[in-house]
Amino acid sequence: MAATFVSYDLARRAMEASQASINIVGNNISNINTEGYTRQRVDIVSVTSSGMVQKYATPQISSGLGVKATGTTQLRDPYIDARYRNQNSENSRYETMLKGLSNLEDVFDEASAEALQGEFSSFIKDLNSLSQTPASSDIAQVVRSAAEKITQMMNMYANQLDEIRTEQTENLEVTVDSEFNTFVKNIAALNQQIQREEIYGNRPNELYDQRNLLIDKLSGISNIKVSMTPADVISENLTIPHYCITIDNPGGGEPIMIVDNGKFAEMSLDAETDPLNVKLSVVDTTGKLRDDANDVISDGKLHGYLSIINGKGTFASATENNAKGIYYYNEKINIMAKQFAQEFNKINSEINVSDGLGGYQLNDVTTNPLNLFTDDSGTSAANITAKNIQVSSDWLKNPSYVNTTRNPIIDPVPPGYKATPTEPDNILRMIKRMSEQIDFKDGMGTTILSGTFNEYMTSVVSEVGTDVELYTNFSKTATNVFQTISDTRDSVSGVSLNEEGINLSAFQKVYNAAMRYFNVLDENLDNVINRMGV
Secondary structure (H helix, E strand, O other), rough: OHHHHHHHHHHHHHHHHHHHHHHHHHHHOOOOOOOOOOOOOEEEEEOOOOOOOOOOOOOOOOOOOOOEEEEEEEOOHHHHHHHHHHHHHHHHHHHHHHHHHHHHHHHOOOOOOOOHHHHHHHHHHHHHHHOOOOOOOHHHHHHHHHHHHHHHHHHHHHHHHHHHHHHHHHHHHHHHHHHHHHHHHHHHHOOOOOOHHOOOOOOOOHHHHHHHHHHHHHHHOOOOOOOOOEEEEEEEEEEEEEOOEEEEEOOOOOEEEEOOOOOEOOOEEEOOOOOOOOEOOOOOOOOOEEHHHHHEEEEEOHHHHHHHHHHEEHHHOOOOOOOOOOHHHHHHHHHHHHHHHHHHHHHHOEEEEEEEOOOOEEEEOOOOOOOOOOOOOOOOOOOOOOOOEEOOOOHHOOOOOOOOOOOOOOOOOOOOOOOOOOOOOOHHHHHHOOOEEEEEEEEEEEEEEEEEEHHHHHHHHHHHHHHHHHHHHHHHHHHHHHHHHHHHHHHHHHHHHHHHHHHHHHHHHHHHHHHHHHHHHHHHHHHHHOOOOO
16 A cells, blocks of 8 residues: 555645745745845655666656755846846936036026026126216225125025035945944844754745845945855855855955955045045954045945035046035136226226335235235135135225225325226226136136136036036936846836736645545545455
């Protein structure tokens, strides 16, 4: 009867394997909306008969012993996972850059509001009014008010850029503390749990899903690489993967190890030492301080924030971030503010003064400046920026401090000196200067643009608009590629109701067939026992 009961065992195994497959299908369907869930399948193997080789045995018809469910496997493709994470990192970088640049575009919004260019036009209009009545202190006061609006608009630009820098720095800090450090810590903890399960021969698919989900999120923060070699040897017959995650060095140098099985790194942010150059550092899994994190991180949200905050564009040195970020556009406004003050301070200072010998010459601007614009000290024009530019204290006290002519009234009047207070020659020079080509130079004396003040401001607005459009296109392209890869991964790892429905029907039919096989065996055994007796 051994062969008969082997047949019953074969049918039993068939039913068990089918039931296990049905259960897994049900598990897949129930988790169709679970974030990070990976489709599973039952590992089924054929059970073969084996025994001692008998040289002189009588040949018999032999068959296998049925089927056996040995476990469950997740359907994942490591190559697609790597592509997904690399593209996720690139996509996050473009999205972060686009949000930051859009904030900058809102600051320099000259389309919905005339802003600085509108104030330039008002200033020119008021100067024209003063040129018609140069001796009018009332009109001079209007001109001073127009000049104040220009300085206040520049101050506003600088302050708003500072606000964006503060906001971006805070976002970066949240990304570092609440995301990066949390993710690597939790991944390391999951590695330890998974290792314990694997040592005992279990396959913790749900823990795998949790870990993969965290790694997917971590890939959006920085450029990471996942490796599972070399394997840890637990015993002679058991090895388990050694799970490591690194931030690869784009320059080919040493990568930063951020997860090494149960060990994890910790990232920190320094925005106090130099707010214009935020520094990231990492204490890796070996306890080594890596203060070159800014150079190693080349993608993801971290790189996007660093580019917005630290990006100096064409003002960057060889070792600095050359993206066009807050620093770059702030420096652009600083250059314009400084040039604007220099031009008008020069014209206002160039008046005829006595040389002490009865002759007259232009005032030496460097030794006796008659500044219309200064920094926030109210007297010095040496270190003017967009943030601190203001109308000088002297002009605030006296609206007529602006010299309408090169021969103003001097008290006491030098011998032979002829004042021309009703002449607007200096005002006309100021008006002309607003429409003349000016060489705007950076701190190194290099001309970055030649044009009028309006043209310079137009170039700044156009540049940030072009950057926004460029990164919008980059982001759309990256998103489309990412979606394509995501769809490809879902076709492998995701749950499809149609496919699971087909599988459910197929496994149910196999189960029913195994039951029918059981019935046939039962009928045959009944015939043997009850109908073949004497």
